[in-house]
Amino acid sequence: MSSPLPVPEGTRITVCEVGPRDGFQNEKTFIPTAKKIEIANALFASGVTHMQVTSFVSPRAVPQLADAEEVLAGIDRPEGAWITALVPNLRGAERAAQCALDAVHTVVSASETHNRKNVNRPVDQSLAEFEAVIDRLHTAGIAVEGGIATAFGCPFEGIVPPEQVARIARRYQELGAESVSLGDTTGMATPLTVRAAIRAIREAAPGLDIHLHFHNTRGVGLACVMTGLAEGVTHFDAAVGGLGGCPFAAGATGNICTEDLVYLLQESGYSTGIELDRLIDAALLTQDTIGHALPGQVIKAGPRLKRHDPDQTLTAAG
Amino acid sequence: MSSPLPVPEGTRITVCEVGPRDGFQNEKTFIPTAKKIEIANALFASGVTHMQVTSFVSPRAVPQLADAEEVLAGIDRPEGAWITALVPNLRGAERAAQCALDAVHTVVSASETHNRKNVNRPVDQSLAEFEAVIDRLHTAGIAVEGGIATAFGCPFEGIVPPEQVARIARRYQELGAESVSLGDTTGMATPLTVRAAIRAIREAAPGLDIHLHFHNTRGVGLACVMTGLAEGVTHFDAAVGGLGGCPFAAGATGNICTEDLVYLLQESGYSTGIELDRLIDAALLTQDTIGHALPGQVIKAGPRLKRHDPDQTLTAAG
Known part of the structure; x- marks a missing residue:
């Protein structure tokens, strides 16, 4: 097994904002396209460069993201921008190929049951279909x-x-994917599972870039980031304000929160290129827009x- | 500087429950003494052994904890119990000395302004007064x-x-204190400040046992636990359900949550002696008792x- 080194202090860590995709898709009330663009631009103004802006899923399945093309056309690309969107299949890839995108996020579940529930096919069929998807995108x-x-x-x-996660990562690598993103879909990541998955992928698919996408459903999302850093990972997804949720846990939080992540990284000796004060402004704009409190x-x-x-009057100290 | 080693996996970590003191004191409505005892006993039944049960502060200052003696007399001491209470001064020490306590938690602030606000005296005066307090307790x-x-x-x-934290720790050591507890009173702890404080104390007061008491005000409490473990600390405070709050941040959370901490520790390869399912039962009892949602x-x-x-119907996966 490779012996990963912790990320050295001072390293620039990539924070990829996924709220406009993973967060907004959980909001019941349609967010006007102009507001989505305004929020994305506020995030860029804080120094965010990496953003998963939307999803090319069926507008019937996810009406909230039916305006994918308009949002992508409307945002102000900052310098160093790395704009991505989710693509589930070849039809989505065709739509994505017409847009100003740097990368696309495909999705297959590591568990057979979840993949059938999510996209109604076995894992290996999803992977086989990605060959044409990835070719189309690379073209x-x-x-x-x-x-x-x-x-x-x-x-x-x-x-x-x-080993199942590593097998899928290896297949992605064979198909030419530039990176894999490990999704903590329902907030089950823990330090030991994170470490095991990373090490298994490093063994099965050496050189493949690993991104981590944690949810804070059980409160340990940022602790898992600490494990990721200890294992040498430098790319983490997060959602502004901690947008999102979990269909299995009423009241539980969604993605780890971008402001809390940026605060943690900067207070751990890493740089992110993001100004926390302006990021907080973007989060407050997001909260005002969706009209309910965010968990950040x-x-x-x-x-x-x-x-x-x-x-100011103090209560008893602790 | 000493070079601390991370706590090896498999190690038993001490989780000290402080909700009955640091949490309850923030609750406006008086919790009946019998309910306080019931919650403490439910926590003991889950395997909790270390608990800061109450505080010997002035009943006028903190009416919620005016029943300190009754609560201590009413709880069922489990095997291996380590029962503590907060004592601010000699009057509190006299009360504590009459009770079945294993240890007492004294408190001085590392900052002059906070100490004056909290106990109306300079830091060095607090430390000087602890000589008689500690002698009385040791007797x-x-x-x-x-x-x-x-x-x-x-x-x-x-x-x-x-260096200021280390100076106070050194003074505590000279006065005979068995351990120091670093309190993150308003949730300002970060990985770098935690590491710096621990290393400064190890340098100034070698051999002194260090306990960590984090609040989750800015979402990074459990990430700071990861830093504590990396620096060799094996004792962490937490409050059931994440009880407590911060007088400076409306809506912010209080102490790190005991269930979330126990979950993190167990999922990081450490043992705690606590059964998570029964701990969750105790947290739900606490939530029912205080009558509002807890942040855990x-x-x-x-x-x-x-x-x-x-x-079950799924929403789009992330």
């Missing part, structure tokens, strides 16, 4: 991030063996060195 | 955990130098391997 000059959903556990099957903590408490008036 | 056979509040930052002064995530989502019906 259009678009890179591919191979998404692996339920990579750390399946809500139906339970444990997902790391930094938007409530502010940066740590915000000063308070000593004349 | 009664009670150990002392020297609490250092605002150890990772002060809401009034901002940065707290690790595991109480909402359940343990990770809880299975779901594949016939």
Whole structure:
């Protein structure tokens, strides 16, 4: 087994904003296209460069993202932009190929039951179909991030063996995907499952870039980021404000929160290129737009060195 | 500087439940004494052994904990129990000395402004007064955990130098305290401040046992636990359900949540002696008792391997 080194302090970590896709798709009320563009642009203004902006799924299945082309056409691409969108199949790839995209995120589940529930086909059939999808995207000059959903556990099957995750990653590599993204679809990632999946992929698909996509369903999303850093990973997804949710856990949180992640990374000695104050502004705009409270903590408490008036009344200290 | 080693996997980690003190004191409505005892006993039944049960502060200052003696007399001490209470001064120590306590938690702030706000005296005066407090407690056979509040930052002064934390720890050691507890009073701890404080104490007060008490005000409490483990710390405080709050951040969470911490530790290869299912039961009892939702995530989502019906309708995967 390769022995990964922790990411050295000072390293630039890539924070990929996925709220406009993974977060918005969970919102019941349609968010006007102009508002989606305004939020994306506010995020770019804070220094975000990597963003999964939308999804080329069926507009009937996910009406919230039916405006994929308009959103992509409307955003202001910042310098260094890396704009991605989710593509489930060849039809989605055809749509994506017409847009200004740097990369596309495909998705297959590591568990058979979840893949059948999600896309109604076996895992190996999904992978076989990706050959044409990836060829089509590469022809259009678009890179591919191979998404692996339920990579750390399946809500139906339970444990997902790391060897199964590694087998899919290896297949993605053979098909030419530039990276894989391990999706913590229902918040089952833990330090040990994260470490096991990363190490299994490094063994099966050496050189393949690994991205981590955690949900905070059980409160340990940022602890899993610490494990990812300890295993040498430098790319993490997050959603502004902690948008999203879990269909299996009422009241549980969704994706890890971008502001909380950026705060953690910067306070751990890494750089992100993102200004936290402006990111908080984008999160507050998002919260105002969707009209309900978001679970992010930094938007409530502010940066740590915000000063308070000593004349304020204190409750007992702890 | 000493070079700390990470805590080896398999190690037993001490989880000290502080909800009955640090959590309850933030609840406006008086919790009946019998309910406090019932919650403590439910926590013990899950395998919790270490608990900060109450506080010997002035009943006028904190009416919620005016029943300190009754609660301590009413709880069922489990095997291996390590029962503690907060003591601010000699008057509190006299009360504590009459109770069945294993240890007492004293408290001084690392920042001058916070200490004056909290106990109306300079830091050095607090430390000088602890000499009589600690002598009184040791005479009664009670150990002392020297609490250092605002150890990772002060809401009034901002940065707290690790040397100041180490100086107080060294003084506690000279006075005979068996351990120090670094309190993250308003949720300002980060991986770098945690590491710096631990290393400064190891340098200034070799051999002194270090306990960590994090709040999750900015979402990074469990990430700071990962740093603590990497620095060799084996004792962490937490509050059932994530009880507590922050007087400076409306809506922000309080102490790190015991169920989420136990889940993280067990899923990181450590043992805690606590049964997660029964701990969740105790958290739900606590939530019912106080009558409002608690921020813990595991109480909402359940343990990770809880299975779901594949016939349930799924929303789009992420």
